[in-house]
Amino acid sequence: MRRHSYRRTALGLVVLxxxxxxxxxxxxxxxxxxxxxxxxxxxxxxxxxxxxxxxxYFETGFPMPxxxxxxxxxxxxxxxxxxxxxxxxxxxxxxPRVLAxxxxxxxxxxxxxxxxxxxxxxxxxxxxxxFGWDSWPASQLEQLRMKPGGGARGEGSLFAMGxxxxxxxxxxxxxxxxxIGMTSAPTTLAEFDDALAKAKQANxxxxxxxxxxxxGGFAFPLQNLMASFGEPGPINDxxxxxxxATIDTLSNQKAAxxxxxxxxxxxxxxxxxxxxxxxxxSKFQAGExxxxxxxxxxxxxxxxxxxxxxGFFPFPAEKGDKVAAMSAPLTFGIAANAKHxxxxxxxxxxxxxxxxxxxxxxxxxxxxPMGPADAPMPEVKKGTVTAETLAAGAAISQDNGAMDFIxxxxxxxxxxxxxxxxxxxxxxxxxxxxxLKSVQSDYEDQVGS
Amino acid sequence: MSTLASVVEGRPATGPxxxxxxxRGRRRGQGWVAWLFAAPAIVxxxxxxxxxxxxxxxxxxxxxxxxxxxxxxxFDNYVRVFTDPELSGTIVNAFQLIVFFSGxxxxxxxxxxxxxxxxxTSRLAAVARVVLFVPQVIPLVAAGxxxxxxxxxxxxxxxxxxxxxLGGVTRAWLGDFATALPAVGVIGxxxxxxxxxxxxxxxxxxxxxxxxxxxxxxxAGPLREFFSITVxxxxxxxxxxxxxxxxxxxxxxxxxYIATQGGPGNTTMVPGLEIYYQAFVERQxxxxxxxxxxxxxxxxxxxxxIQRLTREQS
Numbered sequence: 023m024r025r026h027s028y029r030r031t032a033l034g035l036v037v038l039x040x041x042x043x044x045x046x047x048x049x050x051x052x053x054x055x056x057x058x059x060x061x062x063x064x065x066x067x068x069x070x071x072x073x074x075x076x077x078x079y080f081e082t083g084f085p086m087p088x089x090x091x092x093x094x095x096x097x098x099x100x101x102x103x104x105x106x107x108x109x110x111x112x113x114x115x116x117x118p119r120v121l122a123x124x125x126x127x128x129x130x131x132x133x134x135x136x137x138x139x140x141x142x143x144x145x146x147x148x149x150x151x152x153f154g155w156d157s158w159p160a161s162q163l164e165q166l167r168m169k170p171g172g173g174a175r176g177e178g179s180l181f182a183m184g185x186x187x188x189x190x191x192x193x194x195x196x197x198x199x200x201x202i203g204m205t206s207a208p209t210t211l212a213e214f215d216d217a218l219a220k221a222k223q224a225n226x227x228x229x230x231x232x233x234x235x236x237x238g239g240f241a242f243p244l245q246n247l248m249a250s251f252g253e254p255g256p257i258n259d260x261x262x263x264x265x266x267a268t269i270d271t272l273s274n275q276k277a278a279x280x281x282x283x284x285x286x287x288x289x290x291x292x293x294x295x296x297x298x299x300x301x302x303x304s305k306f307q308a309g310e311x312x313x314x315x316x317x318x319x320x321x322x323x324x325x326x327x328x329x330x331x332x333g334f335f336p337f338p339a340e341k342g343d344k345v346a347a348m349s350a351p352l353t354f355g356i357a358a359n360a361k362h363x364x365x366x367x368x369x370x371x372x373x374x375x376x377x378x379x380x381x382x383x384x385x386x387x388x389x390x391p392m393g394p395a396d397a398p399m400p401e402v403k404k405g406t407v408t409a410e411t412l413a414a415g416a417a418i419s420q421d422n423g424a425m426d427f428i429x430x431x432x433x434x435x436x437x438x439x440x441x442x443x444x445x446x447x448x449x450x451x452x453x454x455x456x457x458l459k460s461v462q463s464d465y466e467d468q469v470g471s
Numbered sequence: 472m473s474t475l476a477s478v479v480e481g482r483p484a485t486g487p488x489x490x491x492x493x494x495r496g497r498r499r500g501q502g503w504v505a506w507l508f509a510a511p512a513i514v515x516x517x518x519x520x521x522x523x524x525x526x527x528x529x530x531x532x533x534x535x536x537x538x539x540x541x542x543x544x545x546f547d548n549y550v551r552v553f554t555d556p557e558l559s560g561t562i563v564n565a566f567q568l569i570v571f572f573s574g575x576x577x578x579x580x581x582x583x584x585x586x587x588x589x590x591x592t593s594r595l596a597a598v599a600r601v602v603l604f605v606p607q608v609i610p611l612v613a614a615g616x617x618x619x620x621x622x623x624x625x626x627x628x629x630x631x632x633x634x635x636x637l638g639g640v641t642r643a644w645l646g647d648f649a650t651a652l653p654a655v656g657v658i659g660x661x662x663x664x665x666x667x668x669x670x671x672x673x674x675x676x677x678x679x680x681x682x683x684x685x686x687x688x689x690x691a692g693p694l695r696e697f698f699s700i701t702v703x704x705x706x707x708x709x710x711x712x713x714x715x716x717x718x719x720x721x722x723x724x725x726x727x728y729i730a731t732q733g734g735p736g737n738t739t740m741v742p743g744l745e746i747y748y749q750a751f752v753e754r755q756x757x758x759x760x761x762x763x764x765x766x767x768x769x770x771x772x773x774x775x776x777i778q779r780l781t782r783e784q785s
Contacts, residue, residue: 442735449647
């Protein structure tokens with residue numbers, strides 16, 4: 023008996039030692055080679071005439087990319103697509119490993135900065151030049167630019183593209199709005215506050231907004247308020263990690279305080295801290311809330327589920343002048359070691375310029391297509407949410423009011439800073455001032471490291 | 472005869488020693504065969520348990536984002552696990568969960584199992600067994616979603632409370648800073664109660680009925696029977712229950728991930744979930760590995776004494 027257990031221990035030790043020896047040295051030193059500079063192209067790449075199978079990695083629950091690839095295959099029958107789908111959270115977590123180990127030709131991407139730092143994405147500058155993407159409105163692609171190898175976002179080489187760009191704002195239930203006498207969308211912050219108070223008096227939940235789990239949805243109203251009290255520029259600088267940027271500014275303090283006042287007044291559904299995105303959607307669709315801060319990715323869905331009953335407006339500025347909103351391209355990239363990068367780039371250009379593709383971007387995706395400012399716009403039925411979000415998208419790019427999302431500043435800032443802090447704010451365990459200070463200090467830790 | 476004898480006895484050295492030698496040889500041969508049979512399991516165990524374990528220990532000494540280069544940082548990650556309140560707080564939460572994951576299921580399980588045993592012949596006992604074991608059969612994801620609806624501010628729990636005049640205490644149980652952890656604990660207790668009850672019931676069935684008869688003749692009531700016969704006889708089963716549930720509490724992940732994802736404001740964050748966030752959201756593979764190693768040690772430190780305590784006298 024004894025000898026057996028000794029032998030077992032000895033064997034265990036041998037195995038452990040052997041594995042340790044074989045695993046010596048730090049992990050992950052052999053990353054993919056840097057592709058710092060994009061190859062200069064003299065003519066537009068194509069998918070050729072030979073049969074080609076593109077590997078793609080898309081987000082579950084969003085049919086637009088699949089609709090686009092199907093259409094593309096119909097026009098270019100030699101191109102087949104092998105599509106793999108996952109939830110966005112899964113894509114976010116797996117992105118570096120997938121791009122390194124099994125590089126897809128086209129992939130839905132989370133925020134790009136860490137991927138660029140690890141040289142996992144193809145530098146698209148060469149394609150941008152030859153296809154003329156550089157002449158599009160600069161704000162469309164700003165969020166996808168970065169200096170090769172890392173640094174601040176917002177300028178430098180292009181590392182990803184959008185399939186369309188989405189706009190966020192306020193969705194409202196028209197039936198409930200009528201009950202409080204709100205006949206048109208509020209155009210100033212005071213008007214919006216007034217609608218909230220009236221709804222509360224009428225025993226209608228003024229705002230149904232998710233803030234539970236690991237995704238604090240109160241970041242939506244908070245950032246809208248920030249843009250309402252201040253300028254989008256400094257907020258973008260902070261998100262892009264420009265040196266010296268801070269979120270703890272005077273106008274942002276006003277915004278956070280205003281949000282705290284809304285919470286105190288009881289304007290939010292009182293389950294907010296236990297509500298996830300799906301639950302918020304089902305509550306809004308059941309008519310259990312007047313306003314919801316959300317984006318145009320739901321406009322197609324709402325036009326189908328509650329036709330004619332939902333409206334959309336960009337959040338009004340304090341004084342009602344310029345409008346700013348979170349607006350981001352639906353980001354797709356090409357892996358640094360992708361086998362068919364040229365064909366993928368050709369596809370991305372086709373999405374922005376082909377009339378059928380632009381139609382799909384609007385009809386299926388519900389958002390504004392990418393591309394030159396004067397490109398033809400598909401027809402949309404008036405009075406639909408889609409029509410209102412498209413109009414808002416146009417207004418925002420006219421006012422140059424597009425902002426990235428404050429949750430995208432670093433990889434961990436949303437789950438580990440904004441979310442717990444906003445949950446504390448809702449529970450009355452954190453002050454507006456403390457919220458911004460705490461997030462800023464986490465941000466400095468993360469950016470510094 | 473002589474030739475035969477010389478063949479049988481003469482060639483090998485001497486009689487008894489030869490026999491011993493042959494036996495030893497055979498045993499050695501059998502040993503190799505035994506190892507051969509065990510080989511697939513050993514290979515799988517090495518590949519899927521030992522190697523990841525060693526790798527985790529190795530990663531815990533580096534700062535690594537999962538892809539790029541990884542500088543050696545010594546024990547820095549471990550220092551962070553114990554000094555960063557966000558990380559050490561998760562360990563405190565896990566210990567609080569033990570009360571719900573172990574305490575409630577084992578105590579209630581004992582009481583329920585004793586009750587079911589007393590009514591063993593009635594149909595009610597069979598129904599009770601099924602009802603209690605259902606949580607083990609329902610997928611945890613479905614259970615988590617159901618519970619989050621039950622505990623919402625307009626959910627069944629609050630409707631019942633309002634109906635009996637306790638409208639004042641109603642709240643979004645999973646979204647409230649004070650009640651989120653206990654609320655998650657209740658879900659865990661609900662899941663594990665059935666398992667413990669079933670284990671204890673099985674243990675009770677092997678207790679000699681004569682013991683109860685003797686006790687009854689000596690004038691023992693049901694309570695006395697329970698404490699003097701049932702509980703001592705179930706020493707081992709209770710040990711198994713406590714071990715399994717303590718591990719479930721310390722290494723909990725699924726229930727929390729579904730019900731609260733660690734929120735609100737980190738009040739329900741446990742080491743298992745934090746490891747996942749550190750590794751896949753923050754991309755701090757080193758810190759995640761260090762916390763994982765600490766968790767393994769913690770589980771062993773808690774579970775080994777329980778094993779010893781419950782085994783000694785059997």
